[in-house]
Amino acid sequence: MRKGDLRGNFAEKVDIGRVRRTNEDRTLALVNAYGDVILVACDGMGGENKGDFAASLTIETFDELFSKVKRFKTAFGAKKFIRKCLRTANKTVFNESHTHEMYKDMGTCVSVAIVTENFFVIGHMGDTRIYKFGRGAFEQITVDHTLAQREYRMGRITKEEIPTHRDRHVLTNALGLHKVVACDIQEFDYHGETLLVCSDGLYNNVSETELFTILKGNDNTSQKVNELVQLANANGGSDNIAVVLWENK
16 A cells, blocks of 8 residues: 555454354554555444444444545644544444443444554554554553553552453443543654554463564565464464554555
């Protein structure tokens, strides 16, 4: 993909994993007429047909609004767009869950990145994640909205205790659960970094060392996404797996 001065490739994949009976993860990766890229991963919650519906509604919102947007000239404009999408999707999911009994208590975790030639902006709710890889460094740039993470911020547990804490999967925030949206939005200068947007079905089954090893390899973007999903399943496949990968070229 090449439009404008932003050059790169993206790939996405969703897999049911080896344990779940339904797939509640959804992804989106698109480029607009100006070459700006959007990457989204959703991890639905609520069970049955609730989580996948919440995730699908959220993806549809981003898809529809992104198709109408013009070039993101500033990070402020990209942040405004992400807030609009999250608020619109939240309203839709919240209203559906309070109108139809079959969708009661549904919601979704969501992480989104807008990438341009000069900057990228991320938005985040829940425990989906975004990782950044570049200049030899690999780091998580979102903060999980979980009780375990809250305990860590309050100094009650150490960072090393988070992965095994009893409340590591208990969410403190997600789209559709409340009438008012509370989301994390950050902006970064863009210097050609690789961005990985994913659900917990990936990072709970693939270590950061394994993620780093695959991302720094020489395979193409689609091959790397397939390798990540395959490794998550080989390591147990304990949940649905959502992977969206952007690589600058």
